[in-house]
Amino acid sequence: MEQFFGAATTIVIGVGGCLLYFFLTNLLLGRIFPASGPNISRNINRANAIRPWLFLFPALILLALYLVYPLFWSIYLSVMDANGREFVGLYNYQWMVSDPKFLESMRNNILWLIVVPAFSTFFGLLAAALTDRIRWGNFAKAMIFMPMAISFVGASVIWKFVYDFRPEGQNQIGLLNAIVEAFGGAPETWLTHEIVNSFLLMVVLIWIQTGFAMVILSAALRGIPEETVEAAILDGASPLQLFFKIKVPQIWGTILVVWTTITITVLKVFDIVLAMTNGQWGTQVLGNYMYDWLVRGQDSGRASAIAIVIMLLVTPIMIWNIRNARKEMR
C-alpha cells in the first residue's frame, strides 16, 4: 500500500511539477520581457529566442544525465580497473580478445545478427502478403502480432516448455520432442545441445519480432501505387512475379528499415539468454555477458568494455538512421 501511495504521489508531483515549471517559467519570461512598453519588438524577439529552451530544458537534462553522460562515463570506466579506481589503459580490451567466453559471445551475436533479422523479415513479409489477401486477415494479423506484447521472459517460459525433455520411454510433454518422437527420433535435451541451442533461442526472438515486421511491411505493401500493380496484371504477370518483381522492389526501403530495427534489438538481446540458458552450453551473447560481469563478476571495467563493444556495433546503424531522418526532413 505504501508503495502505491509513493507511486501516486510521484505521479502527482511529477506531472504537477512539470506543469508548474512550464507555467511559471512562461510567466516569468513574460514579466522579464513584456510584450509592451518602449522595447516591445526587442522584447518579443528575446522572449522567442529563450522560450524553446524553456520547453526543452527538462527533456534535455534527463537525456543528458541518463543517456549522454553514461556514454562518456562508460568509456572512462572501460579503461579503469574492476572498481573504477586505477587506470589500466586498454587492459580490459586486451583481456577481451583473448577471453574464450567473449569470443563465444561475439560469434553468437554475429550468428544472431545474420539469422534473426533475416527470418523475422522473411516471415513478416510472408505474413503481410498472406494476411492482406484473406477475409480473416485482421484476426490473423492480431495473432501473429500478439507475441510483441509478451515479455522476453514470458516468451522464454513459453518456449522452454516447447523444448522440454523427458527421458525416452516417458510421455514427452514438450512439443518439440513429442514431434521428434512421432517421426521416430529420439528425444533430446535441446537446450544443452551446442549450436542447436543458440538457434532455438533465436527462434524465440524471431517469433516475437515477426509481428513487428509484418505490421510495418503490410502498411508499406498497401501503400504501393495501384497503377503499377494494375499494369503488371494487365501485362499478364503471375501472382508470384507480381509480388517479387513489382511489389518487393517498391518497398525495399521499408524492408531495410525493418531489418535494421530488428538488428538493434538483436544486439541488445539479454533476457532470453539469461532466462533460458544463462549463457551456458555455448549460448552466451554480449548483452548477457556484460550483465554477468556487472552483477556476478562485480567488475565495472570489463562490463563497461563489453558495453562499449555493443555500442560500437550499434553505431553504424545509428549514423544511418540519423542520415535518413535528416534526408526526410529536408
Place this chain on the structure above:
Amino acid sequence: MDNIVGQKSSLTWLVNLAAAALVLLWTIPTFGLLVSSFRDRDQILTSGWWQSLFPQEASVQYRAGAPDTAVQEGGVYVISGNVFDELALGEVSAFGTNSRDPAAYPVGETITTDDGYELTVNADGSYRLTSATPLEGTRGERIFITSTQAPSFTTENFVKVLNAEGLGRGFLNTLTVSIPATVIPILIAAFAAYALAWMEFPGRALLIAAVVGLLVVPLQLALIPLLQLHLKAGIGKSYMGIWLAHSAFGLPLAIYLLRNYMAGLPRDIIESARVDGATDFQIFLRIILPLSFPALASFAIFQFLWTWNDLLVALVFLGSTQDQLVMTGQLKELMGSRGGDWEILAASAFISIAVPLAVFFAMQKYLVRGLLAGSVK
C-alpha cells in the same frame, strides 16, 4: 486491389491454408502453456498438453487386502475393497493379475486367478476376491489395473502462485514501476517535441538528429554509470531511481514520435492562432496537446508495455530481494529454482502476460500507428 483480375480459386485456397498454418505456428506455443496453466501437476508431468482434452490412461499395481482380513460370507471367504483407496485415478477400464498382461480382462468380469480365487473388479474401483477355502499366505493378491482419468482442469495453480510464490507481491511491484514510468515522460516529451516541431531556434536540426541517435543507444551502456550516480545521489536502489531511469530511457522515442506527429499537424491552425495573439504556451496546451492525442496514446502504450515487460532495468535499479522483485524478475528466478514445476511456471507466466495482452488487444490500433510512425523511414 489484387482482385481486379479474377483469381484462381486454387490459389485463394493456398493462401488461406498458408495463412492458417502461420497463425497456428505462432499461437500454439502460447496456447500450450495457457492450457498447461489450468492442468494439475500430475497430469502436466505425465502427458502432453495436447492430450489434455482426452482421457488419460495409467497402469498401476494394487495389492488386495491381506488374507487374514478375509471375512466369511455364506460359506466363502471374501476380501473386498476399492483399488482407489490410495490413488484417485478416475475409472478402471481393465484389469489383470499378471504383470505381463495387466489389462487382460474387462471390468465387471469374474475371473479365476492362478491361485484358484475368483476376482471381480468394477469400473468404480471396487473389487471382490472370493475363495471357497481359507486364503493362504501373508500378502494380498496383486491386481493390475488400467485406469482412465477424465480430463481435469483447475484454477488452483493460479491461487498457489499468487499467494505461496509471492507473485501477488510481484504484480503490485510491477504496477508500481510501470504506471509512473509511463505517465511522467509524456508531458516532458510533449513540450520538447513541440519546440522541435514548431519553434525556430538555432541548433534545432542538430537536436533532432541527436534524439534519433539516442533512440538506439543500448541500455547496457547506461547501467553502471547510472547505478553509481544513483548511489551517490542517495537514491540508491529504489522506485525513484527506476522511475527516473525508465522515464529518461523512454524520452527519445517519445520525443521522436510526438515531434513527427506534431510536425504533421496543419500549419494554418497554428499560424492563425499566432495571429490571434495566442502565445506558444497557449497554442501548445489548447491546440497541439488535444490534437496529438493519438500519438500520445501510441507512446503511452509502448512505454507501458516496455516498462511492464522489462527485466534488465528492474534487475539493476531495483533490489533483488523477494519483496523487491518485479514479475519478470520473479519469473526468471522461478525458471531457475522451480524449473520442472511447469504448473507454477505456466500460471506465473500467464499472470505476468495477462495485463500487457489485455492492453494489446484493447489498444492495438494505437500500437500499430505508433510502430508505423516510430520506425525511421
